[in-house]
Amino acid sequence: GAVVSQHPSWVICKSGTSVKIECRSLDFQATTMFWYRQFPKQSLMLMATSNEGSKATYEQGVEKDKFLINHASLTLSTLTVTSAHPEDSSFYICSADLVNIQYFGAGTRLSVL
Amino acid sequence: GENVEQHPSTLSVQEGDSAVIKCTYSDSASNYFPWYKQELGKRPQLIIDIRSNVGEKKDQRIAVTLNKTAKHFSLHITETQPEDSAVYFCAAYLNDMRFGAGTRLTVKP
Numbered sequence: 001g002a003v004v005s006q007h008p009s010w011v012i013c014k015s016g017t018s019v020k021i022e023c024r025s026l027d028f029q030a031t032t033m034f035w036y037r038q039f040p041k042q043s044l045m046l047m048a049t050s051n052e053g054s055k056a057t058y059e060q061g062v063e064k065d066k067f068l069i070n071h072a073s074l075t076l077s078t079l080t081v082t083s084a085h086p087e088d089s090s091f092y093i094c095s096a097d098l099v100n101i102q103y104f105g106a107g108t109r110l111s112v113l
Numbered sequence: 114g115e116n117v118e119q120h121p122s123t124l125s126v127q128e129g130d131s132a133v134i135k136c137t138y139s140d141s142a143s144n145y146f147p148w149y150k151q152e153l154g155k156r157p158q159l160i161i162d163i164r165s166n167v168g169e170k171k172d173q174r175i176a177v178t179l180n181k182t183a184k185h186f187s188l189h190i191t192e193t194q195p196e197d198s199a200v201y202f203c204a205a206y207l208n209d210m211r212f213g214a215g216t217r218l219t220v221k222p
Contacts, residue, residue, distance in 0.1 A: 034210060043202060043214045044157070093156065100145045100206055104156040 002028050004096045006105025013084055014113055021079045021108045023094030029074035030096035035067075038091045038107070047092075050077040084112045115140040117205050119213025127221050132193050134216045136203035137185040145206035146179060146186045151215075152199045160201075161188070193220045 003026040013019050023033055031052045036044040048069050049057040056069035066088075068080040077096075081088055089112045095102040116139040126132050138146075144165040149157035163170045163177045163186065170177050176189040190197055198220045203213040 036212075041217075044212045046209060046211065049209050095210070101147070101159065101162070102204075102210055104158075106156050 002096070002098050002101075002103040004094065004103045004105045006094055006108055008108060009106055010109045010111075012111045012113065015085050016083055018080055018082045019084055019110060021081075021092055021094075021110075023077045023079070023096065023105050025075045025096040025098075025103070028096070028098050030077075030098065031074065032097040033071060033077040034095045034097070034102065035069065035077075035079050036093045036095070038093060040091075044093065047079075052077075081110065084110070086112045088112050115143055115205050115207055115211040117203060117211045117213045119203050119216060121216060122214060123217045123219075125219045125221065126193050128193060128195060130193055132188075132190045132197070132218055132220075134188045134201055134203070134218075135185060136187070136205075136213050137183075138205040138211075139184070140205070140207055141181070141184060143205040143207045146177070147204050147206070147210075148175075148177060148188045149202045149204065149212075150199045151202065157202060190218075193218075195220050195222050 005024045007022050033050040035047045038044050047062045050069045050071040052071045058064045071077040093107040094105045119136045147162035150160045151157045161175050163179050174191045179186040200215045202215050204210050
């Protein structure tokens with residue numbers, strides 16, 4: 001089946017630094033990928049839609065200058081959390097779209113000290 | 114945009130009983146409705162899905178029903194087992210995927 005790889009799985013960083021998370025579709029091409037944020041015991045909240053070769057579409061309330069998304073190829077989308085603060089600590093998870101079916105990465109747990 | 118509501122938020126059943134989780138959606142144009150199972154600390158896994166041109170779909174102990182007129186769809190798990198314990202999310206897809214709030218299912222042995 002379709003496989004999506006997400007790295008890193010866990011990252012700890014100091015407040016004010018930037019963190020890049022990668023989402024790769026390993027055996028298929030994904031024109032569209034999605035980035036979600038999940039708080040403990042809560043649902044997946046869509047942050048943005050990443051489109052290959054064009055700008056990402058951000059959900060209301062998500063700062064695009066804070067969460068930079070780049071989808072430079074059909075198999076890779078990156079999310080960069082810029083100038084991270086403790087409130088950005090969360091579980092971030094990506095998915096790649098293949099005929100509307102979403103294949104999820106394993107997620108990245110970000111802890112900002 | 115699409116809004117998905119899911120009930121109940123928690124569900125506890127005895128092993129062997131059935132479990133039903135219900136979701137409603139707001140945009141009648143949504144055309145794809147998957148259900149995901151998420152175990153603690155793991156990625157969501159697709160367990161069953163249904164498209165808007167179908168009313169019901171079954172896969173062994175799991176079934177999904179869709180009522181387009183009422184804009185709701187349900188997950189049915191029969192003969193529940195302890196390993197069914199997890200959080201289940203419904204979702205509706207139009208131009209992107211919107212998730213329900215999740216249901217924490219506990220199956221007691």
